[in-house]
Amino acid sequence: MSVREFVVLGTASQVPTRHRNHNGYLLRWDGEGFLFDPGEGTQRQMLRAGVAAHDINRICVTHFHGDHSLGLAGVIQRINLDQVPHPVTAHYPASGQVFFDRLRYATAYRETVRIDEAPVAADGVLAKGDAYTLEARRLSHPVESFGYRITEPDGRRIRPELLARHGISGPDVGRIQRDGVLDGVTLDQVSEHRPGQSFAFVMDTRLCEGVHALAEGCDMLVIESTFLDEDVRLATDHGHLTAGQAATVALEAGVKHLVLTHFSQRYTDPDAFERQARAAGFQGELTVAQDLLRIPLPKRR
DSSP states (O other): OOOEEEEEEEOBSSSOOSSOOBOEEEEEETTEEEEEOOOTTHHHHHHHHTOOGGGOSEEEOOOOSHHHHTTHHHHHHHHHHTTOSSOEEEEEEGGGHHHHHHHHTSSOOOOOSOEEEEEEOSSEEEEEOSSOEEEEEEOOSSSOOEEEEEEOOOEEEEOHHHHHHTTOOTHHHHHHHHHSEETTEEGGGGEEEEOOOEEEEEOSOOSOHHHHHHHTTOSEEEEEOOBOGGGHHHHHHHTOOBHHHHHHHHHHHTOSEEEEEOBOTTOOOTHHHHHHHHHTTOOSEEEEOOTTOEEEOOOOO
């Protein structure tokens, strides 16, 4: 049975607080794990959340500010210490190669696992397979930053009443799914189009084309909302979004489940982010992220 869930390891921006660790997020996508923006303390948060180094197949860093990347050193060393049996691919802005190198080799350790470096230099597809396509889009921040999107290929959904109409049952159901045709009946005649699921991860950025492209039609959008709307000027000056801006992006994009995160330590009432997101008109499923929260992806459309 496939598992698709989003595990929140940390939600603080710039500095951790008593209740919020630096950034860190793991997306479980069937048999693969995507670790996003491992900030300081991620390795310990993984332990608390029940996330093992073996769960990580790809590391996706949006940019090289400390709250999004200082945990890389510990995570990479833990991957090697635990002798993860598969290669791990690391995606990060190409302009930050020197920072990645410093973090990867911050201290002495024994390398036992192949870490494939896959720096991102432009918008485009980073990986493509049967289960998903991973792509990146440039964001707008004082340092080069990219957001990530994972999209499942479209498929077919079997309709039991159509199978019955054509007298197909038992092992023949598997045969028509595998071969596409059975005794003159095609798969299209007993099924319907099923859009693939999609997930987007948008961190530190102002409003820009990349934000909207990543969010378009997403089942789940994880997006920074560092500031509340009354501090929109601060948000723009420092390359961030407000809760209302993030919710408006989700509303216009037709997002099914909006997850707000990356909160400034200046705010003590997390409910204010939800109030402002609702005030912006977003009526879909909404989560104000908390550390160690597990969020299942929405059911397939």
